[in-house]
Amino acid sequence: MTQAGNDKPIRIARAALTQVIEPADTYGSVLVDRWGPARTLDVILRNDHPSGAEWQSLGEHGGKFRDALGRWQRKKSYVNPERALDRITSMGGGLLIPEDPEWPVALDDLGPQKPLGLWWIGRPEVPSSTKTIAIVGSREATNYGTHATERFVRWLAAHHFCVASGGAYGIDAAAHRAALDHGTGENMPTLAVLAGGLDQFYPAGNHRLLEQIVEHGTVLSELPPGFRPNRYRFLHRNRLLASLSTATLVVEARWRSGAQNTAGHALELGREVGAVPGPVDSASSTGCHRLLRETPAQLIADESDLADLVGWDEDLPVAVEPHGTDESGSVLDGLSDQARMIFEALPVRSGTTIDKLCSITGSSAGEVMRQLVRLQRAGRSEKVASGWRKMVA
Numbered sequence: 001m002t003q004a005g006n007d008k009p010i011r012i013a014r015a016a017l018t019q020v021i022e023p024a025d026t027y028g029s030v031l032v033d034r035w036g037p038a039r040t041l042d043v044i045l046r047n048d049h050p051s052g053a054e055w056q057s058l059g060e061h062g063g064k065f066r067d068a069l070g071r072w073q074r075k076k077s078y079v080n081p082e083r084a085l086d087r088i089t090s091m092g093g094g095l096l097i098p099e100d101p102e103w104p105v106a107l108d109d110l111g112p113q114k115p116l117g118l119w120w121i122g123r124p125e126v127p128s129s130t131k132t133i134a135i136v137g138s139r140e141a142t143n144y145g146t147h148a149t150e151r152f153v154r155w156l157a158a159h160h161f162c163v164a165s166g167g168a169y170g171i172d173a174a175a176h177r178a179a180l181d182h183g184t185g186e187n188m189p190t191l192a193v194l195a196g197g198l199d200q201f202y203p204a205g206n207h208r209l210l211e212q213i214v215e216h217g218t219v220l221s222e223l224p225p226g227f228r229p230n231r232y233r234f235l236h237r238n239r240l241l242a243s244l245s246t247a248t249l250v251v252e253a254r255w256r257s258g259a260q261n262t263a264g265h266a267l268e269l270g271r272e273v274g275a276v277p278g279p280v281d282s283a284s285s286t287g288c289h290r291l292l293r294e295t296p297a298q299l300i301a302d303e304s305d306l307a308d309l310v311g312w313d314e315d316l317p318v319a320v321e322p323h324g325t326d327e328s329g330s331v332l333d334g335l336s337d338q339a340r341m342i343f344e345a346l347p348v349r350s351g352t353t354i355d356k357l358c359s360i361t362g363s364s365a366g367e368v369m370r371q372l373v374r375l376q377r378a379g380r381s382e383k384v385a386s387g388w389r390k391m392v393a
Helices: 005-017 026-035 037-046 052-056 059-073 081-090 105-113 143-158 171-182 204-216 231-243 258-268 283-294 303-310 337-345 354-361 365-377
Strands: 093-096 118-122 132-136 162-165 190-194 218-221 247-250 272-275 381-384 387-390
Touching: 005 026, 005 037, 005 081, 005 093, 026 037, 026 059, 026 105, 037 059, 081 093, 081 118, 105 231, 105 381, 118 204, 132 143, 132 171, 132 231, 132 258, 143 162, 143 171, 143 303, 162 171, 171 190, 171 204, 190 204, 190 231, 204 218, 231 258, 247 258, 247 283, 247 303, 258 272, 258 283, 272 283, 272 303, 337 354, 337 365, 354 365, 354 387, 365 381
Parallel strands: 132 162, 132 247, 162 190, 190 218, 247 272
Antiparallel strands: 093 118, 118 218, 381 387
8 A cells, every 4th residue: 555755644634533532433433534634633732723614614503513613622642643654664564554555445435533644564555345245143153153154254255255244253264264365366365344443463262263364364453453332333343344345245144233233334324234044043143034125235144145245246248338339339248227328427537426317317226236236347437525426448
């Protein structure tokens, strides 16, 4: 991941901000967008008084931002960005920030809950969201759940998808292990997103597994070294798993669970969600059955269901000339009616949102997202900061 020298002040400022602003703190994200990371940090550390114009830029919610500043200022004794950056560098990693060209644009879908930065160790890359599938589930995985996880990961690995999960016991660990066993050198086999600093892996019982992920994949966290996970950080971590993936597969989950929380984030983002049905008397499958009954989640019973979930089409052309004709004549050749309609609704210059495409085409968010992924794999659409657009040659 590129870390050019001229962006060092911004990187240091963002590193410091991750030490005082909790993940998913919308006030922090909005303030950094409005004032910039350096100015926001200066106000926090110096108890500086923002100018009238700066307060006016916050509109009617200025009072809530004052409360947030007070909350962050009480934690300023934690700020030591140079030490955190030195620590992560000594571990063979770094801090990825939105100013880096490698920043995953999929995270921008989180809006005001997007992360201030991502601490990483392992391979210096974050795989494309269109080739990443989140697999989550119960920490108390059954033999049935473990077997189903291995089966579906084997198919994903064969089709060069990266498997993302949370590094926890149970289904998470089974997904990571299967990805490491079946992944190839052509792609990153697995991505782990943790809820605490990367200098001390959690849970401790998965330490060796997480070390293997570092060797062959990447481990990410919003929290800098020295910060420990707590209940809320686990819940906030789940939104990253959902946003970094084109789809989320829930293998086993109880009626209330972190896996369902991840699925909820995915659905809010317009991502596909799949759930594996289980025995009717298994408490570990009640959450999956609830998703199938109460949400647009798709039932995943075999590999063909999984292929539908991730938008895999063996007959889809892998490359075309973006704004002209290919050998068959038209750039629209080979598209289904649904894909053609969505393609024609895409702008050429600035991007458009999933919601707007739903409004134009009358399609569901899940269907729009699925077709956009297929169009992207065919070289016909691309994701940019402002949304989706036709691929520009």
